[in-house]
Amino acid sequence: MTSERKYNEVDGENEALSFDYYGDDDDFDTFTDGDCGSDEGVLGFSDPFSCEVKPRILLMGLRRSGKSSIQKVVFHKMSPNETLFLESTNKICREDVSNSSFVSFQIWDFPGQIDFFDPTFDYEMIFRGTGALIFVIDSQDDYVEALSRLHLTVTRAYKVNPDINFEVFIHKVDGLSDDRKIEKQRDIHKRANDDLADAGLERIHLSFYLTSIYDHSIFEAFSKVVQKLIPQLPTLENLLNIFISNSGIEKAFLFDVVSKIYIATDSSPVDMQTYELCCDMIDVVIDISCIYGLTGDEVGTPYDKESMAIIHLNNTTVMYLKEVTKFLALVCFLREESFERKGLIDYNFHCFKKAIEEVFDVRLKVQRSRKLLSQRRWSRQTVPNGTQVHPH
Numbered sequence: 219m220t221s222e223r224k225y226n227e228v229d230g231e232n233e234a235l236s237f238d239y240y241g242d243d244d245d246f247d248t249f250t251d252g253d254c255g256s257d258e259g260v261l262g263f264s265d266p267f268s269c270e271v272k273p274r275i276l277l278m279g280l281r282r283s284g285k286s287s288i289q290k291v292v293f294h295k296m297s298p299n300e301t302l303f304l305e306s307t308n309k310i311c312r313e314d315v316s317n318s319s320f321v322s323f324q325i326w327d328f329p330g331q332i333d334f335f336d337p338t339f340d341y342e343m344i345f346r347g348t349g350a351l352i353f354v355i356d357s358q359d360d361y362v363e364a365l366s367r368l369h370l371t372v373t374r375a376y377k378v379n380p381d382i383n384f385e386v387f388i389h390k391v392d393g394l395s396d397d398r399k400i401e402k403q404r405d406i407h408k409r410a411n412d413d414l415a416d417a418g419l420e421r422i423h424l425s426f427y428l429t430s431i432y433d434h435s436i437f438e439a440f441s442k443v444v445q446k447l448i449p450q451l452p453t454l455e456n457l458l459n460i461f462i463s464n465s466g467i468e469k470a471f472l473f474d475v476v477s478k479i480y481i482a483t484d485s486s487p488v489d490m491q492t493y494e495l496c497c498d499m500i501d502v503v504i505d506i507s508c509i510y511g512l513t514g515d516e517v518g519t520p521y522d523k524e525s526m527a528i529i530h531l532n533n534t535t536v537m538y539l540k541e542v543t544k545f546l547a548l549v550c551f552l553r554e555e556s557f558e559r560k561g562l563i564d565y566n567f568h569c570f571k572k573a574i575e576e577v578f579d580v581r582l583k584v585q586r587s588r589k590l591l592s593q594r595r596w597s598r599q600t601v602p603n604g605t606q607v608h609p610h
């Protein structure tokens with residue numbers, strides 16, 4: 219049994235570490251053209267007590283471009299090879315990802331063949347609550363149709379909600395040489411932007427990423443998409459900068475343990491190899507904890523307050539992982555000589571952790587007061603016997 223499989227099994231039975239996922243596939247909220255608009259309550263946008271409207275990430279693209287695979291690999295630990303057997307999606311799948319207080323959003327996977335602009339399909343309602351629209355283009359296929367679909371989708375979405383972040387995943391690049399990758403990216407970038415310029419919409423900004431589920435590029439790209447939706451990002455980056463500069467650390471990432479999305483890092487540049495090493499370290503820690511960390515009858519999480527790991531690499535670099543919150547881990551890179559001052563690092567880490575908790579606290583307070591406010595508003599509109607009064 220591979221270590222990846224082991225993790226899958228534990229993940230499946232572990233509430234705290236798994237996503238807030240509405241049942242199995244059959245239980246996904248599904249919307250047909252007819253009932254989408256009327257189902258607002260299910261979407262959580264008209265819920266008067268909803269203390270927080272989660273940013274919504276839409277995954278769109280032509281059929282077989284790889285949308286479901288991306289979702290399954292990043293958020294369900296499916297191994298890339300297993301995606302070969304995924305069936306075509308024929309309904310909109312919505313999933314809540316709220317495994318970490320910072321990473322809290324929804325992903326909507328749209329079936330490729332859906333006629334998105336059918337007049338009975340309320341796309342305005344969908345775009346209005348969207349934080350990021352990921353458009354997946356299959357780089358191994360002819361992308362002319364995908365580009366015209368991208369243009370149509372982006373222009374419509376922008377009209378409804380100009381605040382959406384438009385993210386283009388040039389996907390399945392594993393089959394391409396480095397030169398071909400760059401060439402494709404340049405070509406897609408040029409054509410997509412030319413189309414927008416022809417329509418007088420140069421102000422729409424598209425971000426491009428080269429992705430594949432067969433390496434870490436999909437996690438990296440998703441990290442960047444998610445980071446743009448985290449309002450506390452500058453605060454987190456600042457805290458990380460202060461922490462590393464006072465501890466002799468070279469690079470630090472704040473990771474969401476389950477998805478391996480890094481929600482923040484210090485301001486020095488990220489290189490792919492470092493990121494991959496961090497992902498591998500998290501896998502090792504979770505796998506070992508799953509196998510040896512849980513007692514037989516325990517259903518609890520294999521990741522807790524005690525979770526930490528130190529790995530000495532053969533190039534005099536040390537990797538240091540420590541638990542920050544139930545869902546987040548800090549992974550640092552430092553030189554062996556800096557690690558000699560581990561006491562100092564641990565003390566600084568303690569301060570860093572406290573600061574992160576304060577950021578959480580502020581967020582919770584804001585949420586609570588929002589909830590209270592909306593409850594008050596709601597009760598003002600309701601007379602004592604429970605009948606609703608329509609406000610003038």
Ligand SMILES: Nc1nc2c(ncn2[C@@H]2O[C@H](COP(=O)(O)OP(=O)(O)OP(=O)(O)O)[C@@H](O)[C@H]2O)c(=O)[nH]1
Nearest residue numbers: 282283284285286287301302306307330390430431
């Ligand atoms: N080589 C390669 N194949 C991929 C990658 N991502 C997905 N695939 C394959 O692409 C095929 C289609 O993937 P799906 O995830 O079902 O595509 P989809 O966009 O959800 O398709 P619909 O549900 O029909 O809209 C599957 O056989 C995947 O294994 C990738 O990064 N590289």
